[in-house]
Amino acid sequence: MTDFLPSQIQSLTDIIGFGVIAAVISILWAPLLIRFLYHFRITRRSEYDATLAIESRKDKVNTPVMGGILVILTVAALTLAFNWERRFTWVPIGVMLISALLGGIDDLLNIFGTERRSRSVSQTMTLIRVHRDWKMRLWLVVTFPWALFKRASLWLGSHPGKGVHVHEKLLLQFIAGAASAWWIYWKLAENWQELYIPFFGLISIGILIVPLIILVVMFTANAVNISDGMDGLAGGMLIPAFGALAFLSWIAGFNELAILNSVTAGSLISYTYFNIKPARFQMGDVGSLGLGSLLAINALVINQMAILPLIAFMFYAEAVSVLIQVAGRTLLGRRIFRMAPIHHHFELKGWSEEKTIMRFWVVHLGFVLVGVWVGLH
Amino acid sequence: MNELSKEAHGVIESYLRLPIGAGAVTPYFNNRRAKIRAGLRALIGKGSPKEIADEARIIALREKVDVKSLDSATLKRFLVDKGLGIDCSGFAYHVLDAESRVRNSKPLKSYLALKLSPLRSLLARLRTAEQVSVAVLARDDNSSPVRAKDAQPGDIVTLLNPEYNHVLVIESSEKTGKNIVLRYVHSYAWPHEGVYGHGVRRGTITLAGDDIMRGIWDESGTPVDFEKIRHIERAEIRRLRAFQKR
Numbered sequence: 261m262t263d264f265l266p267s268q269i270q271s272l273t274d275i276i277g278f279g280v281i282a283a284v285i286s287i288l289w290a291p292l293l294i295r296f297l298y299h300f301r302i303t304r305r306s307e308y309d310a311t312l313a314i315e316s317r318k319d320k321v322n323t324p325v326m327g328g329i330l331v332i333l334t335v336a337a338l339t340l341a342f343n344w345e346r347r348f349t350w351v352p353i354g355v356m357l358i359s360a361l362l363g364g365i366d367d368l369l370n371i372f373g374t375e376r377r378s379r380s381v382s383q384t385m386t387l388i389r390v391h392r393d394w395k396m397r398l399w400l401v402v403t404f405p406w407a408l409f410k411r412a413s414l415w416l417g418s419h420p421g422k423g424v425h426v427h428e429k430l431l432l433q434f435i436a437g438a439a440s441a442w443w444i445y446w447k448l449a450e451n452w453q454e455l456y457i458p459f460f461g462l463i464s465i466g467i468l469i470v471p472l473i474i475l476v477v478m479f480t481a482n483a484v485n486i487s488d489g490m491d492g493l494a495g496g497m498l499i500p501a502f503g504a505l506a507f508l509s510w511i512a513g514f515n516e517l518a519i520l521n522s523v524t525a526g527s528l529i530s531y532t533y534f535n536i537k538p539a540r541f542q543m544g545d546v547g548s549l550g551l552g553s554l555l556a557i558n559a560l561v562i563n564q565m566a567i568l569p570l571i572a573f574m575f576y577a578e579a580v581s582v583l584i585q586v587a588g589r590t591l592l593g594r595r596i597f598r599m600a601p602i603h604h605h606f607e608l609k610g611w612s613e614e615k616t617i618m619r620f621w622v623v624h625l626g627f628v629l630v631g632v633w634v635g636l637h
Numbered sequence: 638m639n640e641l642s643k644e645a646h647g648v649i650e651s652y653l654r655l656p657i658g659a660g661a662v663t664p665y666f667n668n669r670r671a672k673i674r675a676g677l678r679a680l681i682g683k684g685s686p687k688e689i690a691d692e693a694r695i696i697a698l699r700e701k702v703d704v705k706s707l708d709s710a711t712l713k714r715f716l717v718d719k720g721l722g723i724d725c726s727g728f729a730y731h732v733l734d735a736e737s738r739v740r741n742s743k744p745l746k747s748y749l750a751l752k753l754s755p756l757r758s759l760l761a762r763l764r765t766a767e768q769v770s771v772a773v774l775a776r777d778d779n780s781s782p783v784r785a786k787d788a789q790p791g792d793i794v795t796l797l798n799p800e801y802n803h804v805l806v807i808e809s810s811e812k813t814g815k816n817i818v819l820r821y822v823h824s825y826a827w828p829h830e831g832v833y834g835h836g837v838r839r840g841t842i843t844l845a846g847d848d849i850m851r852g853i854w855d856e857s858g859t860p861v862d863f864e865k866i867r868h869i870e871r872a873e874i875r876r877l878r879a880f881q882k883r
Contacts, residue, residue: 589675589676589677590675591760591763591764592763592764593675593676593677593678593681593683593764593766593767594677594678594679594688595677595688595691595692598691598695599695608695608698
């Protein structure tokens, strides 16, 4: 204690205090949100979720989704009221809200939308040849690369027919990632144009850091989204992740970001209280995409991209398991895991949902601790 | 060599009684109609028994079907309805691959020439079962014809037709008097079996000479005749390079 300055102690007190305030506010309005979601029937439906066929999951039908709004709005409101600092909090909140909006639209379309089909490449090519309106044929030719992108993106995600299509999600996430990259590389400028590698120091990769930032934001957002598949799984793993970032931000002297991370962690504590089995609500894409983007950008802005795979270990493991499964299917014609993401694999192996979730929490916490230790070097 | 190895027999038995629920004969499935591309092996008629069983379990999970409660006949119908099964060359590949691993300590693909472009060859090494068709097995660089009296377990019978080929695996061969009796196993769909009766089965060919199509074909007491289904241009007993003495 004697080595810390009074100002550091004060800032730490503020950071933790804001986290507590966020937890209290969230727990107070969570019941209202749950009632709101039930009232408007924003609930999980079995017709678009294959995992609900798993015996142990049948009771999840009609559980409210979009519970992530609790965290998104609490974080946004508290930041706007007490931590609205142009240099450090505008863009993370903006990116979080863009991603949350995308996720929210996807959630709502999955529940209330209609089946949206897309033309195959061969159908498009046939129309280019035979459509009687030359303007339409010209339009199809001009938009043909987009049609190819749409079909190619199906390789990256199964699409149940409703909801935001994979290519649309990728595009919007790209926008969120690009906004993050623009802010970090051009607005924050000099100190953020090099990548910090623990134990090695700063390395300059020039403009390549921009696509790297975009990729990291997109990947992390999707990783959290993929992980949100069991009651309390994503929430319980995000708490230590944001807690670690709050600590590292404080150590690095970024008090605004430390407060932002602490508020997020605090709100997640309350969210997870209601999300553990039997869940009163589930995060939905509104929460997972928003918080995934926020996790990435908050790590990037304190130049801790290198430890993000540790801080977000289980999220990345889940995302990688999906990539491995797709690669196995395509290259080998076989399933590598019984089902991807990997938490389903363990569930199908006979682990109970609770055992799966808690083991994932524990493993993830271990890696977060390692990540913090590495990040301090 | 009097019969196939225990491992190859194990593969055959697993196809005859899939390791799922009450067990059922693996249906015949040919990807010609479905034309699934780059799909799981189990879904295009090229899966191993375990892969087919695992896929059946996952489909059952999605469709909320309790496979453990299904009897063999109902399970078979389920497999057919969900497009699960094995085609003739896929079946032959897995049985002969097991045999090759025992006899040669190497997989069957080590002995197969696939004649593809370099990139496709690389992919084919990863997805060999999907690349092995009857035509590939019957090529002279992969197998050579043998006389009926020299037939051994592990040899194949190839029935070639420009539109449709077929392959059977010889399980055993014995001489009874002047005749040679070949016991075979294959995956096939006879027209008279209808929608649900097809699949892997055993049969015998009793031969007086080398002409296979003049032999007496029998499956479970029922005479069968491939020529009635379609004209066979070339019928041979062939030995894969993997099983030829060097």
